[in-house]
Amino acid sequence: MTDTLRIAIIILEPIGGDMSRAYRGLKTALEFQKAGDDVAVLFDGSGVETLAAISDSGSPLNPLITALRDSVLGACSFCATSHKVADAILDAGWALRAENDGEASVRDLLVEGRQILTF
Numbered sequence: 001m002t003d004t005l006r007i008a009i010i011i012l013e014p015i016g017g018d019m020s021r022a023y024r025g026l027k028t029a030l031e032f033q034k035a036g037d038d039v040a041v042l043f044d045g046s047g048v049e050t051l052a053a054i055s056d057s058g059s060p061l062n063p064l065i066t067a068l069r070d071s072v073l074g075a076c077s078f079c080a081t082s083h084k085v086a087d088a089i090l091d092a093g094w095a096l097r098a099e100n101d102g103e104a105s106v107r108d109l110l111v112e113g114r115q116i117l118t119f
Helices: 019-034 047-054 062-067 077-082 086-091 106-111
Strands: 006-011 038-043 072-076 115-118
Touching: 006 019, 006 047, 019 038, 019 047, 019 062, 019 115, 038 047, 047 062, 047 072, 047 077, 047 086, 072 077, 077 086, 106 115
Parallel strands: 006 038, 006 115, 038 072
Antiparallel strands: none
């Protein structure tokens, strides 16, 4: 019998950085999702730029984010605002997370019993 895992994948890599890290994070999330695990994906820090960019249907990573849509929690509100991508994220249908004084809460993910992986 296999236990269901509770995983949180946090993407921190900016779109202009090493896209293989964002790709790897999304593919890892998809692997867990396909295995039936409880997966949550959060974009934080400079990773908010990545969510905004890959939400465009022309992005080569768009099929991955589309396949993960139900597992994506959204992006840190503070980071999305400071990186000037909040409107793009909201327009794409993603949530802005602000549980921790305007920022996404990593602690909440741990309280939910999730193991955190960062990319």
